[in-house]
Amino acid sequence: MIQNWSQFGRGVFLVNVLGIVYNTKTKKILIGRRENDPYVPELSWQFPGGRPAYDKSLEHYLKLEIKKKTNISVVVKRIVWARALPEKKEFLLIYFYCETAETEAKAGDKFVEVKWIKPVEVKKYFTTSIDPKMMEFLKKL
Numbered sequence: 001m002i003q004n005w006s007q008f009g010r011g012v013f014l015v016n017v018l019g020i021v022y023n024t025k026t027k028k029i030l031i032g033r034r035e036n037d038p039y040v041p042e043l044s045w046q047f048p049g050g051r052p053a054y055d056k057s058l059e060h061y062l063k064l065e066i067k068k069k070t071n072i073s074v075v076v077k078r079i080v081w082a083r084a085l086p087e088k089k090e091f092l093l094i095y096f097y098c099e100t101a102e103t104e105a106k107a108g109d110k111f112v113e114v115k116w117i118k119p120v121e122v123k124k125y126f127t128t129s130i131d132p133k134m135m136e137f138l139k140k141l
Contacts, residue, residue: 013084013092017062018049021074021098022119022141029119029141030100031126032069032111045125047095048072048111062096070114071106074098080137086129095134 021030031045048069052061059076066074077097085091105114115125119138123130 012090014090015052015058015092015094016049017052017058017065018047018093018095019062019066019074019076019098020047020080020095020138020141021066021070021072021100023103023116024099024101026103026116027118027141028116029122029138030070030072030105031115031117031122032107033113033115033125034110035112044127045115046128048114058094059096062098065109066098068109069107069111071104071108072100072102074100081131081134083131097137 022028023030030048032048033045035044048066049062050065050069052058062076063074066072075098077099079094080097081095083093085093103116105116107114117125119141122138123135
């Protein structure tokens with residue numbers, strides 16, 4: 001049955017899980033660039049991740065999406081933050097802190113480019129909003 005979600009004034013979201021992939025050797029985080037995003041046109045660079053399915057854990061799908069988009073395997077450590085995307089309020093983003101020792105990332109799936117950056121450099125790349133609490137977390141990495 002297809003639900004008419006517009007009837008709800010609040011509380012219905014499209015969930016996306018995103019990984020703050022931290023390289024324990026280089027002390028950098030991994031970001032990926034998309035082009036022509038059909039849902040958030042202003043989106044370019046982002047943390048890797050995607051939409052989970054219903055049959056397994058959020059962490060399972062996060063690891064799967066990160067592998068598809070970057071060719072990197074990660075260990076999911078914990079949830080860091082969740083928020084609705086101000087540019088598209090029906091998108092609920094759940095950010096997980098992940099670690100890896102791998103350095104050879106390769107763009108795949110919907111990414112056209114991937115890059116390791118210092119955590120404090122994220123504002124130089126992102127074209128969508130970054131929550132101040134997220135920036136505080138990144139500064140501590």
